[in-house]
Amino acid sequence: MLPKLVLSTALALCQLVPAAQAQSAAMNQGQMDRLDRDGNGAVDRSEYQAFMTMAFASLDKNKDGSLRSDEVAQALTAQQFAATDKNGDGRLSQTEFLNRVMADFQAADRSGDGNLE
Numbered sequence: 001m002l003p004k005l006v007l008s009t010a011l012a013l014c015q016l017v018p019a020a021q022a023q024s025a026a027m028n029q030g031q032m033d034r035l036d037r038d039g040n041g042a043v044d045r046s047e048y049q050a051f052m053t054m055a056f057a058s059l060d061k062n063k064d065g066s067l068r069s070d071e072v073a074q075a076l077t078a079q080q081f082a083a084t085d086k087n088g089d090g091r092l093s094q095t096e097f098l099n100r101v102m103a104d105f106q107a108a109d110r111s112g113d114g115n116l117e
């Protein structure tokens with residue numbers, strides 16, 4: 001089972017469900033499959049990163065290669081946005097975005113084996 005934090009972030013980011021609903025959503029098989037590409041029952045770093053790269057692209061509605069706060073309003077609070085926007089230019093670059101979500105992965109991977117299961 002994926003930790004709730006990562007699950008809710010992932011689901012909210014890919015806009016499968018609104019953030020509020022994701023908090024209480026139970027993982028179903030379809031959602032797990034979206035992350036667990038090779039179907040081994042665990043989500044490793046590369047699977048998570050591939051998923052988040054896809055999420056970035058789908059969130060970038062105007063396709064300018066960065067996310068403005070309105071593009072991620074469903075997934076991040078203003079506070080989370082500001083914390084993720086390291087250079088403070090009001091946009092999240094793909095690097096800033098991935099740094100943030102991979103830090104979430106790291107934090108969720110309590111066993112430190114590079115897998116979330």
Ligand SMILES: [Ca+2]
Binds near residue numbers: 036038043
């Ligand atoms: Ca896997």
Ligand SMILES: [Ca+2]
Binds near residue numbers: 062064067
């Ligand atoms: Ca954009």
Ligand SMILES: [Ca+2]
Binds near residue numbers: 085086087089091096
């Ligand atoms: Ca930025």
